[in-house]
Amino acid sequence: MHMAIDFALTPRQRTLKYEVREFAREIVRPAAERADALADPQASFAAMKSAFAHAHRMGLTTGFLPAKYGGGGASNIELLLASEELAAVDAGFATTLLINGLALLPLAWFGPEELCERWIGAATAPDRTDFLAGWVVSERGGTANFDHPDPGAGIQLFAEHDRGSGEYVLNGEKHWPGNAGGWDLQGADVNICVVRTDRRRGGRDCLSVAAVERGTAGVDFRVIDKIGHRTCQNVTMTFRDVRVPEKNVFAHGDGDLVINRAFTWSGPVAAIAAIGVARAAYDFALKWARTYTGGGSSPIIAHQAVGHLLADVAARIEAGRYMCWKTAHYLDTHEDAGHALGAMNKVYCTDLMHEVVTDCMRIVGVNALDKKFGMEKLYRDAIAFPLYDAGNIGMQRRRAWGVMADTGFTPDLIADGDAIAFTRSMEGYGI
Ligand SMILES: Cc1cc2nc3c(=O)[nH]c(=O)nc-3n(C[C@H](O)[C@H](O)[C@H](O)COP(=O)(O)OP(=O)(O)OC[C@H]3O[C@@H](n4cnc5c(N)ncnc54)[C@H](O)[C@@H]3O)c2cc1C
Structure with missing residues (x-):
């Protein structure tokens, strides 16, 4: 019988994932390491310009924009695959790309044709490798x-x-x-x-x-x-x-509907970026646990406390990723009907991944604080996720709450992947 739920990537999706991983490791990582160390925040940002141009040539800065205006017309699933790879290397760089989407997609959803052609058209022009919105x-x-x-x-x-x-x-x-x-x-x-x-x-x-x-x-x-x-x-x-x-x-x-729709779209993108950062912390902690002895006679992974925590870390990352994929698939299917799930996905994964990064540091121990190992950067990057892209406490939870308070809502709608139309009556909860 045909399997309706399939977590396997298509050949095209696998290619995308590994191409972006290579770009992130070869081009983004060295630039981001230099940029993160600069004292002047504008210099840190500007130091990423050539990596941004490279990303533009690969279609990563515009892949998620509508094909009608020259964008890649990529699915939300594809967007997430690319975003996880970028964030696993540098969350700030992934955010720059995300913000271009947050800015330009409202034009496609709510803007007049003339503005879409002008600004999305400019963003997708092959020679505009530095276009920012x-x-x-x-x-x-x-x-x-x-x-x-x-x-x-x-x-x-x-x-x-x-x-x-x-x-x-x-x-x-x-x-x-x-x-x-x-x-x-x-x-x-x-x-x-x-x-x-x-x-x-x-x-x-x-x-x-x-x-x-x-x-x-x-x-x-x-x-x-x-x-x-x-x-x-x-x-x-x-x-x-x-x-x-x-x-x-x-x-x-x-404008209220614009804000809500934009933060629904970006919810799973921020969530998968948090997964990317947590994955990088997990990779580091696992390698460390397999080699570092803590002054004992065996690598620390031989201690049950460490092994159990690593197993929890791996499970939370895996579960979080599936929730992101489910949300992306839901948005690919229903577009503007994913407000509750988009918000829940963002809240759940960003709060959880912050904990995961902390747990990875607890596994590594005090050396996690040594700047030369890079874990402290992952920690600094992870704390932004629950706070930004509409804060989890003041904005995102309120958005999911408003949908659930509607008499037409049932939990099965999300479980079964059915559309939940967003209406203005769902706004304004908890203000
Ligand atoms: C890396 C990064 C990128 C960002 N990019 C952008 C961007 O591109 N564009 C942009 O406009 N902003 C951007 N921001 C800002 C970000 O989106 C914030 O999420 C947004 O400003 C909302 O802040 P806040 O949730 O802290 O809200 P605030 O209104 O400042 O609320 C602060 C706190 O008050 C409490 N609170 C307030 N109201 C309520 C309530 N009704 N119920 C319960 N608690 C409440 C909560 O504890 C909340 O966390 C960015 C931030 C960062 C760090």
């Missing part, structure tokens, strides 16, 4: 409550329509957007910004999206100095009377 949502005052009904809560970057000129005028500040400053701090090629277009209405009625082109007057960037993910860029982005043509503003009043 910024995903500009987060704010200093907090982002978790973006769907709050109080106009004073959530997104406070205002875009006001100037009827005289037909432009929108943006004022406010974003804190943490990725890629937004570009390679030279003069701006990404395009910044996809979630804005509030009505000062009197709540987050479910008046958020919209503005595409801000590089070189637009009134925008200023300052780089944030992070402990991990040092090879990707996060900035504080200030807007002072920034004028954006009317045609660059889209998803009028639907």
Whole structure:
């Protein structure tokens, strides 16, 4: 009888996985090791530019974009296979690629044809090996409550329509957007910004999206100095009377849906990146346990305590990966109907993989803290996962909760892989 559930990779998927692994080890690793050690965060980011160009030539920076606009049209499963390999070597670099998707896919889902052709078309042009798009949502005052009904809560970057000129005028500040400053701090090629277009209405009625082109007057960037993910860029982005043509503003009043859909798409990508980092820690701990004696007479893997912990580590990585694949398959099947599973996958795997990395360090012992072995970088990178890409506590769990609170939801829908339509009534839980 035909086997409906099959975890075997196709020949094409295996080729992708091992090609990306080779690229990550040969090109990304040496660049990332140098970049991570630099004191200046912008220098760390810029040091990855040639690896990014290489990734572009391999189709990795645009593989997940729609084929209609020149992208690779890859499945979410293929995206995950590539992302795990990149993150296992450098999570920051994988995040830079992820952010290009977070920024450009909302255009494909909600944007007018003209903007899609222009910006996704530019991103996929063979000669644009350095094209960056910024995903500009987060704010200093907090982002978790973006769907709050109080106009004073959530997104406070205002875009006001100037009827005289037909432009929108943006004022406010974003804190943490990725890629937004570009390679030279003069701006990404395009910044996809979630804005509030009505000062009197709540987050479910008046958020919209503005595409801000590089070189637009009134925008200023300052780089944030992070402990991990040092090879990707996060900035504080200030807007002072920034004028954006009317045609660059889209998803009028639907910015909340844009945020939710983007973080549904990125949920399994962040989750598999956490698996990649945990896998790297496991690889190191296993090799260490097989050779290091801890001053005893046999390698430490001979101790049951170490062996049991290694078995737990391996099981959690394996289980996490399957959940990511299931989520990716679900999104490949149902597109915008995976909000609960996307959020649950992100929360579960990123929280768990942080523990896995810590357990791998406990196996290795004190030498895990020695910078020359690289485990401390994995630890610094792992802590970002539960906090970023919509924090697990304030955003992602709320998103899954809202779906489950709907009377139409049953657990079987996820277990059976059936679609769960996302509606606005599922927003705003726990604000
Ligand atoms: C490497 C990296 C890349 C990033 N890339 C981007 C990017 O490209 N674009 C971008 O816009 N941002 C980016 N960020 C920011 C990131 O997406 C954050 O997840 C986002 O800003 C939300 O932060 P937060 O969840 O901490 O929310 P905050 O609003 O700051 O909330 C902080 C904490 O308050 C509590 N809390 C708040 N509200 C609630 C609530 N309703 N219920 C329960 N608890 C609550 C929770 O404990 C929560 O963790 C990035 C961050 C990093 C580290």
